[in-house]
Amino acid sequence: MSSITIEKSASKGINDLLRHLLSTGKVDAVLAMRMMPDTGAWDLALVTDVKNLKELKPLAPVMTVNASQVLSNLSLSGKKIAAVLKPCELRAFVERVKREQGSLENLFTISHTCGGVFPLDLVAEGKVDRLLPKYEKVVSAGEIPSNIRDTCKACEHFIPMNADIMVSAAGECKPGEGCMIYLNSDKAREALSECTGEHGSAVLDSTSLEKLATARAREREKLFSSIEKDCSGLDGLVNIFGKCVGCHGCSRVCPICYCTLCDFESINFDYNLPYFEEHLARKGALRLPPDTMLFHMGRLTHMSFSCVGCGMCSDVCPVGIPVAAVFSRTGESTASIFDYLPGRDVTEEIPVMIFKEEEFPELG
Amino acid sequence: MNKEFKPRITSFLCKWCSYTGADLAGTSRLQYSTSIIPLQVMCSSRVDPVFLLKAYLSGSDGVLLGGCHPGDCHYETGNYHTRRRFALVKEVFESLGLESERLKLSWISASEGPKFARVANEYTEEIRKLGENPTRKSIFL
Numbered sequence: 001m002s003s004i005t006i007e008k009s010a011s012k013g014i015n016d017l018l019r020h021l022l023s024t025g026k027v028d029a030v031l032a033m034r035m036m037p038d039t040g041a042w043d044l045a046l047v048t049d050v051k052n053l054k055e056l057k058p059l060a061p062v063m064t065v066n067a068s069q070v071l072s073n074l075s076l077s078g079k080k081i082a083a084v085l086k087p088c089e090l091r092a093f094v095e096r097v098k099r100e101q102g103s104l105e106n107l108f109t110i111s112h113t114c115g116g117v118f119p120l121d122l123v124a125e126g127k128v129d130r131l132l133p134k135y136e137k138v139v140s141a142g143e144i145p146s147n148i149r150d151t152c153k154a155c156e157h158f159i160p161m162n163a164d165i166m167v168s169a170a171g172e173c174k175p176g177e178g179c180m181i182y183l184n185s186d187k188a189r190e191a192l193s194e195c196t197g198e199h200g201s202a203v204l205d206s207t208s209l210e211k212l213a214t215a216r217a218r219e220r221e222k223l224f225s226s227i228e229k230d231c232s233g234l235d236g237l238v239n240i241f242g243k244c245v246g247c248h249g250c251s252r253v254c255p256i257c258y259c260t261l262c263d264f265e266s267i268n269f270d271y272n273l274p275y276f277e278e279h280l281a282r283k284g285a286l287r288l289p290p291d292t293m294l295f296h297m298g299r300l301t302h303m304s305f306s307c308v309g310c311g312m313c314s315d316v317c318p319v320g321i322p323v324a325a326v327f328s329r330t331g332e333s334t335a336s337i338f339d340y341l342p343g344r345d346v347t348e349e350i351p352v353m354i355f356k357e358e359e360f361p362e363l364g
Numbered sequence: 365m366n367k368e369f370k371p372r373i374t375s376f377l378c379k380w381c382s383y384t385g386a387d388l389a390g391t392s393r394l395q396y397s398t399s400i401i402p403l404q405v406m407c408s409s410r411v412d413p414v415f416l417l418k419a420y421l422s423g424s425d426g427v428l429l430g431g432c433h434p435g436d437c438h439y440e441t442g443n444y445h446t447r448r449r450f451a452l453v454k455e456v457f458e459s460l461g462l463e464s465e466r467l468k469l470s471w472i473s474a475s476e477g478p479k480f481a482r483v484a485n486e487y488t489e490e491i492r493k494l495g496e497n498p499t500r501k502s503i504f505l
């Protein structure tokens with residue numbers, strides 16, 4: 001695989017790369033995380049002027065929105081965009097492309113080995129800057145920081161699956177030893193043929209990431225078994241989702257839940273008096289708003305096989321429900337019955353759009 | 365086991381096969397379980413997983429989904445999709461530790477009146493053994 005070695009830290013290296021792409025006109029815009037210079041607050045920014053590039057912090061462990069969501073319309077604008085995506089954002093974008101919610105054609109997808117992101121409450125409290133040095137130390141040692149999102153700790157797909165450009169930023173890359181940039185597509189090789197740095201060929205040394213992989217697998221098992229214990233059977237479900245206030249924030253921020261007219265927010269669920277009377281006659285009492293469990297189980301059947309475990313849903317839940325852990329755990333099961341892995345390959349169709357004539361002989 | 369317990373089985377039956385099969389069972393004067401509450405749909409694939417979930421969470425003791433045999437769907441491939449979606453709902457139930465036996469998929473053609481009666485009776489018996497769906501009384505769903 002073609003590679004470029006830049007004698008700088010990964011975060012400086014990626015900024016050089018973005019500058020090169022934008023200033024040579026290879027792209028019209030750059031999408032990446034930014035720290036707002038005046039307030040220190042974080043957002044995802046689309047930059048077209050080279051002078052604004054210095055505000056970007058493309059490798060920062062912050063996800064204010066799953067970037068794949070905002071990338072959908074942008075990717076159809078006809079403009080060339082270099083998008084710096086975390087591996088799960090890239091996988092989510094691939095899932096969206098399969099659902100005709102975007103296109104890879106005009107994009108340069110840039111991704112990196114990922115150490116996980118901070119929960120949004122830490123970001124909102126303005127703690128990122130202070131926590132960053134320790135985070136970087138822990139991550140470059142191939143370990144899991146204790147203060148990242150639960151589902152990040154349990155994420156086994158921290159190496160990007162199909163980015164045009166991949167930057168090594170976790171485990172392999174030691175501060176001060178330069179950073180490696182891997183070019184996975186012709187598009188990337190062409191665009192970066194004149195980028196400064198030592199051009200050569202190399203493959204990601206995944207052995208240096210084995211330690212992290214093992215630690216993540218262990219965390220995944222721990223997280224899933226605690227969910228299995230707490231969220232099992234009707235009582236368990238009521239226990240976990242009983243706190244839900246029905247804001248539907250979890251589905252709004254979910255990159256896979258793309259429907260603008262969600263059925264659960266449609267008139268179908270706008271009940272009238274006869275409906276309530278019928279239920280009250282049977283049960284004597286009714287939870288309002290109704291259909292809490294239907295909403296979560298409905299979403300689980302509609303999309304869990306595509307859940308990338310980004311953790312946005314848990315992060316925005318006002319009552320602290322571990323939505324992402326439940327969804328990635330069930331998602332792993334629902335995907336596995338179809339040998340599916342979300343975001344693996346854009347040509348792999350989503351399981352509900354296809355079928356085999358002979359399958360599931362135990363049903364029907 | 366409560367002898368009085370009479371299960372309620374919400375049954376989504378496709379117009380072209382399973383519902384016609386149920387009709388045939390009736391016109392042939394075959395006895396079948398009165399637990400079955402038939403609902404006609406145009407095709408088994410019209411049944412979004414959310415319909416099954418709604419029936420389950422509203423207290424149906426069993427939920428039956430009936431369609432044409434694979435290959436015989438009147439919309440050609442509808443029931444192949446039904447089968448995948450049904451597998452998904454079952455898997456969600458299993459991963460959440462819910463009783464997936466409360467969901468059943470069956471292929472019953474328009475000429476299979478006796479099969480319809482048999483499935484109805486056997487499934488009623490299975491659900492009778494399983495007992496009342498705890499969602500019937502739960503108000504926190």
Ligand code: SF4
Pocket residue numbers: 243244245246247248249250251313316317318319320321323
């Ligand atoms: S974000 Fe939390 S409270 Fe809001 S609908 Fe989702 S689970 Fe319920």
Ligand code: SF4
Pocket residue numbers: 151250253254255256257306307308309310311312313314323324327328
């Ligand atoms: S369900 Fe939650 S964790 Fe899964 S993709 Fe959607 S927002 Fe991310």
Ligand code: FES
Pocket residue numbers: 378379380381382406407408409430431432437438439442443
């Ligand atoms: S018409 Fe019967 S399953 Fe489609």
